[in-house]
Amino acid sequence: MSLRLPVTLLAFALLAGCASAPSRQPAAAAPPVAVAAQPAPATVAAANDNLNAVVWTQTAIEHDLIYLQTYRDAESRLLTALKNRHWDALAKDDRTPSGKGLKPAVVLDVDETVLDNSPYQARLVRSGGEYNEADWAAWCKEEAARALPGAVEFTQFAAKHGIAVIYISNRAKDLDQATLANLRKAGLPVSGPEAFLGLGTFVEGCEQIGTEKGCRRQQIARKYRVLMQFGDQIGDFVTVLANNPEGRRRAMAPYLGWIGVRWFVLPNATYGSWEPALFNNDWSATPELRRQQKIDALRY
Known part of the structure; x- marks a missing residue:
């Protein structure tokens, strides 16, 4: 508990202190003290709306746990899907008339599904720039993207059980070899060039619409029975006819029962x-x- 003196006693105490204090001569000016030069402040990039999304991707344990959870859950269901000869994870428009007798496969997007490109996004945040094809291509050619949590274990498990692992990517055609090399460096199984379908892949009898992946899924359907699909965008699963909020909801509405069972959606903010x-x-x-x-x- 703090003690408080009455005002009159406090005033007397202060006066007594002043009366007893010895008089002081003006002090000589102190010699100047050398002050070490301070480094210039680090340059701070201009505010960027993508900062929180990128730093969450790179530092939040929750991000990694979502990927682990997704791939582990898929792995726990994969052999059941394999045994069910009627199991098919392709949208109605992507299926062939008959999928009987086809080899089993899983289909995965590449960027932000199996490979982590957040260092490229971090460079944009720090520089204040926006995506451009030249810088993106340069990053891809570094072949430095790491595998996302759980992706290697799941794809290796699938390959071990005779299930083809096929990647569909919208990376430009001239990045095919760099992408294949990066996938292998990251520990992801790549059976050969035919396991990778990049943007520009020609599919006979199918008209490519922009960067939509429908034609490539149809090509896969001619040779494989697709058990599962993985992606960070709904276009990795189904053709989106109208890319607006309502059109995106309509595209997914018939397949909501497949989420977490045949289709596995990963976060990308x-x-x-x-x-x-x-x-x-x-x-x-x-x-x-x-x-x-x-x-x-x-x-x-």
Whole structure:
């Protein structure tokens, strides 16, 4: 407990202290003290809306646990799917008339599904830049992307049980070899070039629509019975006819029962078709306008 003196006693105490204090001569000026030069402050990148998404991807244990959980759950279901001859994880439009007698396979997207490209996104945040094909290609050619948690174990398990592991990617065709090399370096099974279908893969009898993967899924369906699919965007599973919030919901509505059973969706808050869906897919709009339209999409 603190003690408080009455005001009058406190005043007398202060006066007594002043009376008894010896008089002081003005002190001589102290010699200047050398001060070490301080380093210039580090350059701080301009504010970037992707900062939280990228730093969460790279540092949050929750991110890694979601991937582990997803791949482990898929692995626990895979052999049951293999034994069921009627099991098929392709959307209706991607199936062949008959899938009987086909070899089993799992189909996986590459970026942010099995390979972690967050270092590229981190570079954009630090530099204040935006995605461009030249810088992206340079990153891919480094072949430095690491495998995401659980991806190696799941794909190795599938391969061990005679299930083909097939990758579909929207990386440009000239990045095929670098991507295959990166997959192998990361420990992911690659049976050969035929196990990788990049953007620009020609599929006879099918008209390619932009970067949609439907034609490539149809090509896989001619040779394989697909047991499971994995991706970080809904276009990795089904063709999206209208890339807006309502169109995306409609595309997935018939297959909600497959999520976590035949289709396994992984988190990617750093980029994806969900973003342009909010500003009418118009990348020619200024960053400020795009940002405002994303703000307008918020519910509160």
